[in-house]
Amino acid sequence: MGRETGVRMLHRDRIAASPDTVLALVVLVIFMDMMIYGLLIPVFPGYAPRLGVDESVIGVVFGVYAVMLLFFSIPMGLLSDRVGRRPLIVAGMLLLALATALFGFSTTVTHLFVARMVQGVSAAATWSAGLALLADTCEPSRLGERMGFALSAVSLGTVLGPVVGGLLFEYLGYTATFLIPAVLVAVVGLAVLAVPVQTVKPGRSRMVPRGSLLPLAACGVVVVAVSGTYGVVDPYLPVHLHAVFLASPATIGLVFAVLAVAAILAQPAVGRFYDRHGGSRHLIGAGLFFSGAALVAVIGAPALLLVAAAVFALGVALSSALVPVMPIMAGLYRGSQGAAYGVYNTFFSVGLSIGPFAGAALAGRWPLSAVFLLQAMVLAVVGVLGWIALGRLHWR
Numbered sequence: 001m002g003r004e005t006g007v008r009m010l011h012r013d014r015i016a017a018s019p020d021t022v023l024a025l026v027v028l029v030i031f032m033d034m035m036i037y038g039l040l041i042p043v044f045p046g047y048a049p050r051l052g053v054d055e056s057v058i059g060v061v062f063g064v065y066a067v068m069l070l071f072f073s074i075p076m077g078l079l080s081d082r083v084g085r086r087p088l089i090v091a092g093m094l095l096l097a098l099a100t101a102l103f104g105f106s107t108t109v110t111h112l113f114v115a116r117m118v119q120g121v122s123a124a125a126t127w128s129a130g131l132a133l134l135a136d137t138c139e140p141s142r143l144g145e146r147m148g149f150a151l152s153a154v155s156l157g158t159v160l161g162p163v164v165g166g167l168l169f170e171y172l173g174y175t176a177t178f179l180i181p182a183v184l185v186a187v188v189g190l191a192v193l194a195v196p197v198q199t200v201k202p203g204r205s206r207m208v209p210r211g212s213l214l215p216l217a218a219c220g221v222v223v224v225a226v227s228g229t230y231g232v233v234d235p236y237l238p239v240h241l242h243a244v245f246l247a248s249p250a251t252i253g254l255v256f257a258v259l260a261v262a263a264i265l266a267q268p269a270v271g272r273f274y275d276r277h278g279g280s281r282h283l284i285g286a287g288l289f290f291s292g293a294a295l296v297a298v299i300g301a302p303a304l305l306l307v308a309a310a311v312f313a314l315g316v317a318l319s320s321a322l323v324p325v326m327p328i329m330a331g332l333y334r335g336s337q338g339a340a341y342g343v344y345n346t347f348f349s350v351g352l353s354i355g356p357f358a359g360a361a362l363a364g365r366w367p368l369s370a371v372f373l374l375q376a377m378v379l380a381v382v383g384v385l386g387w388i389a390l391g392r393l394h395w396r
Contacts, residue, residue: 019137019138019139019146021195022133022134022137022138023134023138023146023149023150025130025133025192026130026131026133026134026150026153027149027150027152027153028153028188029089029092029126029130029188029192030127030130030150030153030154030157031153031154031156032096032157032184032185032188033092033096033122033123033126033127033157034153034154034155034156034157034158034161035156035157035158035160035161035164035181036096036099036100036119036157036181037065037119037123037157037158037161038157038158038159038160038161038162038165038256039100039103039161039162039164039165039168039178039181040061040062040103041161041162041165041234041235041238041252041253041256042162042165042166042169042238042249042250042252042253042256043165043166043169043174043177043249057109057360060356060357060360061109061112061113061235062116062231062234062235062356063231063352063353063355063356063357064113064116064117064120065116065117065119065120065123065352066120066227066349066350066352066353066355066356067117067120067349067353068116068117068118068119068120068121068123068124068349069120069123069124069127069345069346069348069349069352070346070349070350070353071124072120072121072124072125073124073127073128073342073343073344073345073346073349074128074339074342074343074345074346075124075342076088076092076124076128076129076342077128077129077132077340077341077342077343077345078338078342079338080128080129080132080338080342081132081336081337081338081339085129085132085133085136085338086129086133086192086193086195086196088126088128088129089125089129089130089133089189089192090189090190090192090193091122091125092121092122092123092124092125092126092129093122093126093185093186093188093189093192094122094186094189095118095119095121095122095125096122096123096126096185096189097182097183097185097186098118098122098182099116099118099119099122100115100119100178100179100181100182100185101178101179102114102115102118103178104174104175104176104177104178104179104182105175120349123345124342124345127341127345128338128341128342128345129338130150131147131150131337131340131341131344132337132338132340132341132342133337134146134147134150135330135337135340135341136337140327140330140331141275142275143271143275143326143327143330144270144271144272144273144274144275144323144324144326144327145268145271145272145275146271147271147323147326147327148267148268148269148270148271148272148319148323148326149267149268149271150326151267151319151322151323151326152263152264152267152268154263155259155260155261155262155263155264155315156260156264157260158256158257158259158260158263159256159257159260159261159264162252162253162256162257163250163253163254163257164181165177165249165253166248166249166250166252166253167250168180169249170248170249170250209332209333209334209336212332214393215328215332215393215395216332216343218389218390218393219325219328219329219332219344219347220347220350221382221386222284222288222321222322222325222382222386223322223325223344223347223348223351224347224348224350224351224354225288225351225378225379225382226288226318226321226322226348226351227347227348227349227350227351227352227355228350228351228352228354228355228375228378229291229314229318229351229355229375229379230318230351230352230355231351231352231353231354231355231356231359232355232356232358232359232371232372232375233259233295233314233355234355234356235355235356235359236359236368236371236372237252237255237298238252239368240299240369240372241255241304241307243368245304245307247304254308255304255307255308255311256311258308258311258312258315259311259312259314259315260315261315262311262312262313262314262315262316262319263315263316263318263319265316266315266316266319266320267319267322267323270283270319270320270323271327274323274324274327274396275327278395278396279324279396280324280328280390280395280396281387281390281391281395282387283320283321283323283324284320284321284324284325284383284386284387284390285383285384285386285387285388286320286383286387287317287318287319287320287321287383288317288321288379288380288382288383288386289379289380289383289384289387290313290317290320290383291314291317291321291376291379291383292375292376292377292378292379292380292383293317293376293380294310294311294313294314294317295310295314295372295373295375295376295379296372296373296376297309297310297313298310298311298314298372299368299369299372299373299376300369321383325344326344328395328396329341329343329344355375358371359371362374
């Protein structure tokens, strides 16, 4: 019996050691995190008036998530380098379940803020540890494609989150919209305990690798530009769609589904292309520039069908800019992937914070269309400057 147990444990370890198993685990964890993130997108515009809040508060609630991600991503990444990836992933998923349940019982704006804060802390743990685990177990020659699949989990969660949120809200009410997913997240978190994963040897991590300050800064600018766009689109596009087209929560969810489907299709393809051919200068520079053009088309489209087409183009362009940064970051932080993706998450959260808070500050003075046009100009300028700068850095 002892021998049989040992054989089963050996077989289990071999399964856990498989890069495909690790990829599936990371994809599931990131998917659940982003599905919960997206639940609030179609629900809040209709629920907010009951709490007596306006559209500026929408941006602030979304921004609190990014602030927590900003403060906790690097500490969580460094901690995962010390204690391993799995403890951080499990803790993050259980915190996410708690945050989701808090949303279900929220009756005041303060409750929403607390729930969003806990959600941001949980994302810092799961993202930093999950992406680091993926980099630990993947061959460098395939890391772009693998990271593309991981980012596709973000997009898939974004597809299902607003759709599920909108449907649950319409048919089961506000509380059930969050309590049902909270139970699922807790189950996933506990299931992670049953999957042994590769551990990392404890060591000292560096927040800035030696001789890599300029490349790291370039990565930061790209990630902030992309996440800042999502920081504007996520809270304010639903408001625009509701105001201009009288779109229902379910319709808003479908528009966001188009954005996510575009990313799901584009991200693995971009990662595979980068692994085989490089071309980060062209992917990033053109991706940012055409993201700006697509954003202009989104806000100017006179019909929902045209909005959907422009949103699809926006998803492809943003994916082209973001995916190459993932393997580049791994190369900068060899042997310290927790720090690498803690820093990556910090960059991402900076943009995710700037978008909603800047939008909240501007929305009271300018129409929403002006906020979108300003973000489009930022993307176009950064794209052109990035194409020039990356050529001088001689990135692959």
